[in-house]
Amino acid sequence: MCGIVGYVGPQQAQGVVIEGLRRLEYRGYDSAGIALVHDEQLVTDKRAGKLANLEKALAEQPLPASTTGIGHTRWATHGAPTDRNAHPHLGRDGRVAVIHNGIIENFAELRAELESAGHEMRSDTDTEVAAHLLEQEVEDGADLTTAMQRVCRRLTGAFTLVAVDAAEPDRVVAARRNSPLVVGLGDGENFLGSDVAAFIEHTREALELGQDQVVTLTRDGVAVSTFEGEAAEGKPYHVDWDLSAAEKGGFDWFMRKEIFEQPHAVADALLGRRDADGKLQLDEVRMSVDELRSIDKIIIVGCGTAFYAGLVAKYAIEHWTRIPCEVELSHEFRYRDPILTRTTLVVAISQSGETADTLMAIRHAREQHSKVLAICNTNGSTIPRESDAVIYTHAGPEIGVASTKGFTTQLIANYLLGLYLAQVRGSMFGDEIAKVTTELEGMPAAVQRVLDGADELYALAGRMRDARSVLFLGRHAGYPVALEGALKLKELAYLHAEGFAAGELKHGPIALIEPGLPVFCVVPPQGRDFLHDKMVSAIQEIRARGARTIVLAEEDDESVAAYADEMLRLPRVSTLLQPLLAVLPLQLFACELATQLGHDVDQPRNLAKSVTVE
Numbered sequence: 368m369c370g371i372v373g374y375v376g377p378q379q380a381q382g383v384v385i386e387g388l389r390r391l392e393y394r395g396y397d398s399a400g401i402a403l404v405h406d407e408q409l410v411t412d413k414r415a416g417k418l419a420n421l422e423k424a425l426a427e428q429p430l431p432a433s434t435t436g437i438g439h440t441r442w443a444t445h446g447a448p449t450d451r452n453a454h455p456h457l458g459r460d461g462r463v464a465v466i467h468n469g470i471i472e473n474f475a476e477l478r479a480e481l482e483s484a485g486h487e488m489r490s491d492t493d494t495e496v497a498a499h500l501l502e503q504e505v506e507d508g509a510d511l512t513t514a515m516q517r518v519c520r521r522l523t524g525a526f527t528l529v530a531v532d533a534a535e536p537d538r539v540v541a542a543r544r545n546s547p548l549v550v551g552l553g554d555g556e557n558f559l560g561s562d563v564a565a566f567i568e569h570t571r572e573a574l575e576l577g578q579d580q581v582v583t584l585t586r587d588g589v590a591v592s593t594f595e596g597e598a599a600e601g602k603p604y605h606v607d608w609d610l611s612a613a614e615k616g617g618f619d620w621f622m623r624k625e626i627f628e629q630p631h632a633v634a635d636a637l638l639g640r641r642d643a644d645g646k647l648q649l650d651e652v653r654m655s656v657d658e659l660r661s662i663d664k665i666i667i668v669g670c671g672t673a674f675y676a677g678l679v680a681k682y683a684i685e686h687w688t689r690i691p692c693e694v695e696l697s698h699e700f701r702y703r704d705p706i707l708t709r710t711t712l713v714v715a716i717s718q719s720g721e722t723a724d725t726l727m728a729i730r731h732a733r734e735q736h737s738k739v740l741a742i743c744n745t746n747g748s749t750i751p752r753e754s755d756a757v758i759y760t761h762a763g764p765e766i767g768v769a770s771t772k773g774f775t776t777q778l779i780a781n782y783l784l785g786l787y788l789a790q791v792r793g794s795m796f797g798d799e800i801a802k803v804t805t806e807l808e809g810m811p812a813a814v815q816r817v818l819d820g821a822d823e824l825y826a827l828a829g830r831m832r833d834a835r836s837v838l839f840l841g842r843h844a845g846y847p848v849a850l851e852g853a854l855k856l857k858e859l860a861y862l863h864a865e866g867f868a869a870g871e872l873k874h875g876p877i878a879l880i881e882p883g884l885p886v887f888c889v890v891p892p893q894g895r896d897f898l899h900d901k902m903v904s905a906i907q908e909i910r911a912r913g914a915r916t917i918v919l920a921e922e923d924d925e926s927v928a929a930y931a932d933e934m935l936r937l938p939r940v941s942t943l944l945q946p947l948l949a950v951l952p953l954q955l956f957a958c959e960l961a962t963q964l965g966h967d968v969d970q971p972r973n974l975a976k977s978v979t980v981e
């Protein structure tokens with residue numbers, strides 16, 4: 368949601384800013400704009416629609432040369448996505464330009480105050496009040512940093528603000544509260560971005576900012592302070608991926624590239640998790656053995672795909688640790704007064720580490736003295752920073768809006784957490800833990816085998832281009848896979864799609880079955896697993912009513928073939944690990960169907976990659 372770029376240095380700022388915005392396009396947006404400082408004046412351009420519209424306008428009417436600039440891609444909250452509401456916004460006299468991510472909750476009262484003092488607003492946004500307030504401060508004699516500190520003290524809500532002042536040409540000042548912002552540290556130049564993708568082609572040295580901090584960028588330095596004006600420090604870190612990870616590498620979509628990265632991503636998520644004796648070690652979990660032993664309840668929170676990863680985790684964690692485990696959508700958890708104690712462990716799953724709903728949930732949990740462990744993919748992001756412990760998923764940047772390798776590596780992190788808790792608490796024997804860990808270590812190869820069958824899924828998508836509604840069925844750990852398969856289809860192909868627990872069919876959803884309706888069915892592994900036979904019965908029931916069954920089953924499972932219109936084979940694994948494989952055909956199918964329908968797979972309509980507002 369909203370992309371932010373800032374630059375000060377020797378290069379032409381326009382090129383750096385536009386390139387940065389391009390790399391942030393994946394976050395989701397509906398207008399774009401830029402402001403440069405030139406000859407002690409501000410020059411701006413901003414356009415509704417895609418970045419290409421802004422670039423076209425800049426090509427037709429170039430802005431003058433400048434080495435200081437800010438740029439923005441806006442995901443509309445207050446005011447329609449028009450040229451007028453696009454950022455940057457200027458103060459009354461056009462001296463200060465501001466871009467913003469988040470929501471200024473008290474903007475109405477600030478706007479009324481400004482209007483009664485004679486300020487005329489030129490947009491419907493909450494952002495514009497910040498531009499007027501900042502400009503008022505600098506016109507009253509404050510430097511831009513001091514002005515930012517003073518204005519931020521007056522704002523409530525979530526915001527990243529970035530500003531330039533025409534009278535201070537080589538300076539960009541920014542502030543963050545509950546909204547992402549990272550500094551890129553260059554040599555004689557410095558950068559700002561909503562995330563490191565904005566400047567990864569210029570530097571891999573970054574500075575993490577804390578909550579309620581202001582940062583001032585010049586060519587030669589970066590100074591951090593609090594909103595109260597006291598000196599503060601950011602936390603430097605090295606970005607462990609490079610430009611190639613932020614490019615499509617020959618694929619048509621980032622999503623497709625990320626699907627095919629999963630064998631590596633899963634391997635990286637597992638890397639270095641066993642010590643010389645083969646025992647699990649999770650160094651990143653900064654909680655003592657005593658703390659881990661005292662846990663008597665686990666609550667997993669997340670949104671969208673991360674929530675579904677949590678649903679899978681519940682089956683595994685409860686089975687292995689015998690600790691009661693609940694899973695809840697972050698936004699529901701936060702506002703229902705959940706029962707939390709010092710011995711509750713809240714596990715927050717978030718690929719981006721910036722999802723506002725999940726951030727608010729963990730803050731609430733910590734206020735109630737519960738411990739919070741984050742499962743996150745993004746180094747330097749807010750959720751792990753505000754958690755007591757973290758397991759990083761090491762998937763590399765996920766740029767496609769639809770989460771793929773984010774999901775599978777979240778599953779790995781959850782499996783590792785469950786097994787580690789079992790090891791610490793003695794709820795499983797060492798050889799049992801070793802057996803599952805060894806099976807996990809075989810998953811990258813199994814993932815690759817499923818992906819090798821991609822052409823079959825592409826052909827299936829071709830045959831299903833006319834589908835108007837698609838159902839997904841699963842049982843046990845396959846149930847969240849059904850939900851995830853449906854979510855992928857909704858967000859990418861804009862189709863009605865629903866996932867159900869197969870056991871629930873007879874309680875209502877079976878009424879939806881009509882001749883020809885496509886239903887994906889995730890069949891649990893065979894063997895001693897009674898779930899398998901119940902799932903096969905469910906498939907027979909819908910087939911008898913005319914459903915077109917697309918069955919995902921183990922490669923040597925012949926019991927179900929007679930009821931399958933389409934058969935998709937999965938390598939043999941244990942029930943709890945099967946979601947890692949069963950989700951892959953559903954990702955490939957959704958990506959391909961959306962492609963064939965002509966949709967923008969990486970930036971589906973109305974969606975943002977990082978949902979940074981509640």
Ligand code: M6R
Pocket residue numbers: 670671672673716717718719720721722725768769770771854858976977978
């Ligand atoms: O960054 P997060 O994992 O916290 O994001 C959570 C959801 O917004 C995300 O999984 C979303 O549902 C994806 N678009 C699903 O593909």
